[in-house]
Amino acid sequence: MNSPIAIVMAAGKGTRMESELPKVLCQANGRPLVRYVLEALNQAGVEGMVVVVGYEAEQVESELSGESNLQFAYQTEQLGTGHAVMMCREQIKDHDGPVVVVAGDSPMMQASSIKALLDDFANSTPACLLGSLNHSDPTGLGRIVRDPDGRFVGIVEEKDADEEQRKISEVNMSTYVFDCQKMLSALDRLTDDNNQKEYYITDLPGIMLKDGEDVRALPVLKPIESFSVNTLEQLAEVEQVMKNLSTE
Numbered sequence: 517m518n519s520p521i522a523i524v525m526a527a528g529k530g531t532r533m534e535s536e537l538p539k540v541l542c543q544a545n546g547r548p549l550v551r552y553v554l555e556a557l558n559q560a561g562v563e564g565m566v567v568v569v570g571y572e573a574e575q576v577e578s579e580l581s582g583e584s585n586l587q588f589a590y591q592t593e594q595l596g597t598g599h600a601v602m603m604c605r606e607q608i609k610d611h612d613g614p615v616v617v618v619a620g621d622s623p624m625m626q627a628s629s630i631k632a633l634l635d636d637f638a639n640s641t642p643a644c645l646l647g648s649l650n651h652s653d654p655t656g657l658g659r660i661v662r663d664p665d666g667r668f669v670g671i672v673e674e675k676d677a678d679e680e681q682r683k684i685s686e687v688n689m690s691t692y693v694f695d696c697q698k699m700l701s702a703l704d705r706l707t708d709d710n711n712q713k714e715y716y717i718t719d720l721p722g723i724m725l726k727d728g729e730d731v732r733a734l735p736v737l738k739p740i741e742s743f744s745v746n747t748l749e750q751l752a753e754v755e756q757v758m759k760n761l762s763t764e
Contacts, residue, residue: 518613520634521696522562525600526550526620527570527591532747538572540620541579544751545758548579552623554586559627560634562616566607568600596714597690598706601699608696614638615696617717623754624743625691632736633693643698643729644721646671647691649737657687658718660733668733670725671718688718689737698729 530539540550550567557565563585569576570591577588589604601617608615614637616630629647637645646668648660654674659681661669671688672681702723706715721731740761745751 518611519563520561520614520616520693521564521566521608521611522557522616522618523589523601523604523608524550524553524557524565524567524618524620525597526576527568527573527594527600528621529571530621530746533745533751534748536572538569538576539745541575542621542745542751544623544745544755549623549745550576550580550620553618553620553625554580554583556625556627556630557616557618560616560630562630562634566604567620568603570594595708596712597717598703598715598719601717602703602706602715605700605703609700611696613696614693615699617692617694619690621745622690622741623745624740624757626738626741629691629737629741633691633734636732636734636736637693640730640732641695642732643695643702643724643727644731645693646721646731646733647689647693647737648686648733648735649689649739649742650685650735651687651739651742652685654682654685654687657689659684660686660688660735662686662733668721668725668731670722673718686733686735687742688733689741690717691737691741692717692720694720698724702727 526540528539541548591603658671658673
């Protein structure tokens with residue numbers, strides 16, 4: 517099995533950031549958001565990366581042009597997270613090993629969490645391993661549903677969750693490790709049969725389960741990794757957390 521590689525989703529505009537920059541180039545404490553993600557992946561032992569670019573792709577390419585272990589894939593139409601992964605087929609088609617899939621606008625990503633997922637993946641060799649988090653306030657997040665024996669059953673988005681499912685504190689944080697070839701096979705059956713007509717990466721674990729594959733969720737992510745950056749207010753929160761960490 518080859519060393520791990522990563523797909524970093526970095527194609528979005530980030531309209532609510534009130535900036536013309538691609539979202540991943542908006543800065544937290546003087547550094548583009550995507551830089552924190554790449555640093556965490558490198559520290560976790562990920563050797564090769566494919567960055568999916570779209571909006572103002574040339575700006576992201578220019579920012580990351582000095583990275584030797586990095587390729588770019590192009591998502592010219594924004595058709596969902598699963599579609600972003602589809603755009604990487606050419607770069608990853610021959611990879612036999614784990615592929616980490618993460619969002620490029622997650623500056624609080626921790627190398628220790630990625631390494632914990634990769635270590636577990638190496639030991640258990642599932643088709644898919646989701647990095648999850650037990651959140652004190654899971655409002656708005658997709659819940660990890662398990663059977664009575666604790667096995668992963670699926671992800672239920674809040675809008676689709678019933679009253680009992682909304683009480684679940686374990687949430688999906690859009691951090692995945694896939695067996696690359698099994699992921700590519702599942703991508704062939706991913707559809708846009710939803711109201712938004714988009715392809716969602718969150719549908720891949722379900723496809724794999726139907727294939728009889730081993731799909732697991734591991735709650736190793738830290739509360740700090742739940743901080744998202746979709747607005748200027750959230751960016752200010754992240755910067756404050758970073759400053760607090762630097763003084764500890």
